Every structure is written in structure tokens, then in C-alpha cells.
Amino acid sequence: MTISVVLADDQELVRSGFAMILDAQPDITVVAEAGDGAAAVEAVRAHRPDVALLDIQMPGLDGIAATRAICADTGTKVVILTTFDRDDYVYSALHAGASGFLLKDVRRDDLVHAVRVARAGESLLAPIVTRRLIDDVVRRGVHPPAPPAGLGELTAREREVLVLLGRGLPNSEIAAALVVSGHTVKTHVSNVLSKLGLRDRVQAVICAYESGLIRPGSAQSK
Template identity: 50%
Template sequence: MIRILVVDDQPMIRVGIRAILESEQDMTVVGEAGNGRDGVALYRRTVPDLVLMDVRMPVLDGLAAAEAVLGPDRVEGHRPRVLMLTTFDLDDYIYAALRADASGFLLKDSAPDELLRAVRVVAGGEALLSPSVTTRLIENFVAARPVQGAAATVLNGLTDREREVLRLIALGMSNAEIAATLFIAEQTTKTHVSRVLQKLGLRDRVQAVVLGYETGLVRPGGR
């Protein structure tokens, strides 16, 4: 069961999110808060697996609250996951959320099934960005840093299978989707992903996405 805390300053948004989440047998909402300060306090009382955190809120905004939950206010021995929610897809918010070590960033106008998928992906220990957000970030990144032929040499230590796994990570696929694409077990996929991150010295899948485009393994608008 995925235990979820919803932090958003709009009551109707909280009601809607709760209804979507609790329609699933593997999810339960352990609490709601209307601002970041109350959200941090409620996190410490409920110790959820995942916090759905709005970016713009009164008293304490979601970015500061995420930093608190993931840093100084984190419950000892507990590693929470934070999925940021917002109606704004401005790059500054995205970069700030990633700096706060949030595991995901999703727009509020995403479809219910996208929200459910995001919750499962992030709760499962993977990072996630809204596809539209990811595309724009990558395009900006590539425009600012044209692909260099020598950059691809960092991939020389990977096997052919690991290079393919990195390519699929860069396309935004989850472990389950990669497993289905390559016709391998999901546990085998997890092993490949871990080895790719370790070999390349990457912190998480977000860095893997950037490296995939930086090296030219994947290009904007193409597969």
C-alpha cells in the first residue's frame, strides 16, 4: 500500500486528488494540508511513503517544504519521495524542484491516469518529469550545449544492452516499460539500470536523461 500525503492550498484540488488516489486498491491518503508549513508538520506525524506537494502555497511554498521534508525535517530512518504538482511549467520551478531533490514534477492538468502512473513510478524509487516538461528542458539543454562527438566516449564502458537501456531511460520509459520493450524481466531491467547509473557516475534517472541527449544517444523529436 502506497501511503500518500496531499499538500495543496486549494481544497477542491485536494478533494479531487484524494478521490483519484483512493479509487486505487494500492493507494491511501494519510492526510491533507493547505500550506507548506502544515504539510511538513503533518509529514512528521504520518510519515507517508510519498508527498504530493503543490509548488505555490501560502505560509511556506512547496519548494521550501520539499527541502524541509527531504532534509532537516526528515524523519530519521525514513526516505520520503516528493512529487511536485503545479499549474505552472516554468523552467525555474523545475530546476528548483530538482535542486530540492524532489523525485518528480507533474502538471496539474495531467490526466488522472498520468497522476496514478507518476505516483507509482516515484513511490517505486524512480524519478519522473512531466513528458512536456522533459521535452522542453532537453531541447533547451541541447540548444545551449550542442552535441560533441567526443562526448559519446563516456559510453564506451557500457555493453550494447546497457547502452540500449540508457537510450530507453532517456526516452522517459519506466523500468516496466523498458522490460516490455526489450522482452526481459523487470528485475533484470532494474539490474541494468543500476549498473548504468553506477558505471556513468550518475545520481539518478534525470541525470541519465540529460546524458542520453548530451551524448547524442537520443535527439529531440526523434527516437
């Protein structure tokens, strides 16, 4: 199955370079390009691509605002691209609904991999990004007064899966930790996301920490 992509960056050379890399793949097609956030949102609404790659700094509507608009009314997965390795960008982009965060100096193979991973609904949080997210949650003291809606509906096993998701474990490691099959893990992950109203695994990571289900800096869960 071909993965459709909308690519948005206000620098034409950068945009063209990424487009050439992606279009060279047999399973990826860039269906539209945009030079600003507003055009990116319109392109996504028109083409309904699987993945949108958005620069975080664009004229008019920036990448974070565009991500928020795209995630509000489409099923498109958003991957943020930037030259700025800053914690506030990571946090804001993920909370806007982005499925991943990559620096523009990403290697060719990693860019292609990111598109495929985002399309599959997997996490694009590298360990260093996960650590920064956790550190930011701690620094901001972001802990809602009540558990998120649906948390009480999770079974004991689904709660375990959410904790392991919060620690950034892939399905294979979750399966090993719980001594179950990969298929069973996929089912549990799907149930967790559905019951909590989460778009993807990235939001599950945020939910696990912000709900206090995991204590940052500790391997223990509550």
C-alpha cells in the same frame, strides 16, 4: 501493499478533491493533508509516506523548497502539482529532487497512476517535459567541468543504460534495445543509480544531459 500519501495544497477544495480521488483507490491512503510547505515537510517527517503530492505555489515555504527539504532527509518520493506549465518550474522541481511533475488539470486516472509510478521508483517525465528539460539544459549551457562522481565506475553496459535512461526510455524499451531481459535492465538501472548517487530515474535523465554524455538534439552519445 498500501501506498501512503501526504497531500499539500493551499486550496482546500483542490486538496480535498485530490484526497477523495486517491482514498477511493484500494491500494492508496492519504495519511495527512497540509495547507503550506512547512506543514507538508512536518507531515512527511511525522508519517514517512511513500509519496508526497505538493503544490508548487504555497504560502511561506513553497513546493520547491519543501521538496528540497523532504528529499534531503527522507525516502519519500515527491510529485509536484501546479496549474502553471512553465519550464523553470519543471527544471527547479526536478533539481530539488522531485520524481515527477503534473499539471492540476491532470485526469483522475493519470493522478492515480502517477502515485503508483512514483512509489515504484519509475520516471514521471512525459516526453514533452523531457524535451523541455533538455531544451533548458541547452539554453543554460549547464555542463560541469568534470564528469559526475562515479561516472568512471560504470561498466560499459551500465553506461549504455544511462544513455538510454537519458533519452527517457522505459525498462521495456531499454531491454529491447540491448537485447536483454527486463530483470537484467532493473539490475543495471539500480547499479547506475547507486554508483552515481542518484535518487531515481529522473535524476538519471538530468545527469546524462548535464554531464554531456548525451548531446541534446542528437541521438548520438559521447
